[in-house]
Amino acid sequence: MQHELPSTPSARLDGRRALVAGGSSGIGLGCAMALAEAGAHVTICARRPPELGDAVDAIRSRGFDAAPLQLDIADVEATERAVATEGPFDVLVNSAGSARHGPALTTTPADFDAVMSINLRGAYFLCRAVAAGLINAGKRGSIINMSSQMGHVGGIERAVYCASKHAMEGFTKAMAVEWATRGIRVNTICPTFVRTPLAAQTLDDAEKRRWVEANIPLGRIGETEDIMGAVLFLASDLSAMVTGSALRVDGGWTAA
Template structure:
């Protein structure tokens, strides 16, 4: 009989929910959580993205085609009998000069990046408080720690996520619920790849990252899995920056 202790990085028998799971960082987070042993509810608006993800992990991934801003989605979360991990990943950006920011862009980012993140976290936290345990991981950004031209609204929303993370962590800690954020730099995804094809943009980003390389979705997923696991059992109210040193300069 082995007396070997299970790895604190494992997520066996845990139920995780990942929003924005169809592509990019969200999809990588699903893959990482599955590899660590979790059962994952993958949420995205595009059903075809979820079908391929579920087909790759038929025993581990449950697909929910849903809009996170829909009240019915929150009700669906509330109906879950167990939820151990939330990866609050949905977000958007529409870069514009501050003096030219359109009201529609402002409203879109406040709705998706802040309001929906708050409400989804609230729905998940109610289950976790009832359980007496859980880990909520907000997808922040390095722009939640610094400022940037043409990104005033995005920076504002991601700074809001950092404030939400800290306040939730303090309030929910007595109930055994940990709350953290992951703050990536520019990550190579299908959405950002065209941006990196601009030589000037690529040079500027590389000049700001001391590690001298572009982040990959797996870098972010690894941080998420760590924060979801018992290996991070003493970590709450923090922001794990996956930025190659951008914010340290």
């Protein structure tokens, strides 16, 4: 008797529209490239026009589909207007982020507010705006929040950053439960230290770099390419039954 074998779901994103916030450099740009390679039309959202234009041009030069959207997600009203005008988006990768590392005893209210305005407040309302567009259009979708291993553990001189990412993990789970019946999946990706401009302030310090490497069982710093497969998994039908989850791309940091 011949077995009826299942087929692997597709990783292709042809015909889908993706919004990548913070997509002009680092992890965000890698995510934008991964989605574009899979066939999505990618809108890259960033604050600075020169970097935004360069990122879009680079993706287009490879023969893929990309468009710019100049936007600061800390401006909630402008974000909601832009998403309502440009959407609906089938996929959101919320990779915009900020960090002001330092001892908790020296944290200023200005530092706290600057980080939270993007990592928590901006991220929350961007998710809401994209979900509203999907619901109004009667569409399913995937929302991917770029969290961190620091959303699950503590870190030296990272009290504010950890607070913002722990909060992101919380609202991601709640949104996943609330929007599940609408077919909208909400998950996080939680990288370890990845070789990007944002991580340079830590990795360029020899003592801190040794601390990082000593805490990663796989024994190396992360690369942007390490995140690209994760974002494609969560954006595509490969993860059709995954919501409210945290995908830790941390080299084993939180396991240890």
